Amino acid sequence: MMGCKFDDEGNVIPIGLTIVWGAPASGKTTYVKKQMKQGDLVVDLDLIKQAISMADKKDAGENLLPVAMKIRDQLYEIIAKRQVECDHIWVIAGLPQKEERDSLYRKLKATNIKQCFANKQECIDRAMKDQQRADKQKQMKIITKWFDLFYYER
Numbered sequence: 001m002m003g004c005k006f007d008d009e010g011n012v013i014p015i016g017l018t019i020v021w022g023a024p025a026s027g028k029t030t031y032v033k034k035q036m037k038q039g040d041l042v043v044d045l046d047l048i049k050q051a052i053s054m055a056d057k058k059d060a061g062e063n064l065l066p067v068a069m070k071i072r073d074q075l076y077e078i079i080a081k082r083q084v085e086c087d088h089i090w091v092i093a094g095l096p097q098k099e100e101r102d103s104l105y106r107k108l109k110a111t112n113i114k115q116c117f118a119n120k121q122e123c124i125d126r127a128m129k130d131q132q133r134a135d136k137q138k139q140m141k142i143i144t145k146w147f148d149l150f151y152y153e154r
Contacts (some may be wrong), residue, residue: 025130
């Protein structure tokens with residue numbers, strides 16, 4: 001049976017699905033790496049770009065972003081239909097707007113949603129220290145835009 005697992009007594013246990021959201025450099029990937037177990041499925045746009053370019057995070061060009069987004073959306077379809085066998089699915093995304101979070105939560109039938117919160121300055125400081133983030137000025141713009149969208153929602 002796809003989309004579920006069984007415990008030792010044969011009871012059906014649905015696959016857990018956690019959406020981990022927050023600003024760039026807020027700790028989403030770090031959180032998932034600490035929580036996940038071998039065999040879990042992780043969907044992260046940055047990791048998809050790395051996979052299809054065979055490049056490090058800092059070298060994965062933006063030219064492949066549209067393709068990476070299509071792959072991510074296809075993964076979302078597979079997940080929504082529970083056509084995957086694993087204990088847990090982790091979706092890492094920015095999702096600054098509540099409507100986007102709620103829509104993805106419903107579409108994927110998530111069991112949990114976790115915000116990784118760090119304030120704007122913390123995110124900028126982390127991004128500036130992160131050697132995997134190449135264009136520091138662009139990183140500051142992306143972080144600022146995320147916080148503008150997030151606080152616009154309030």
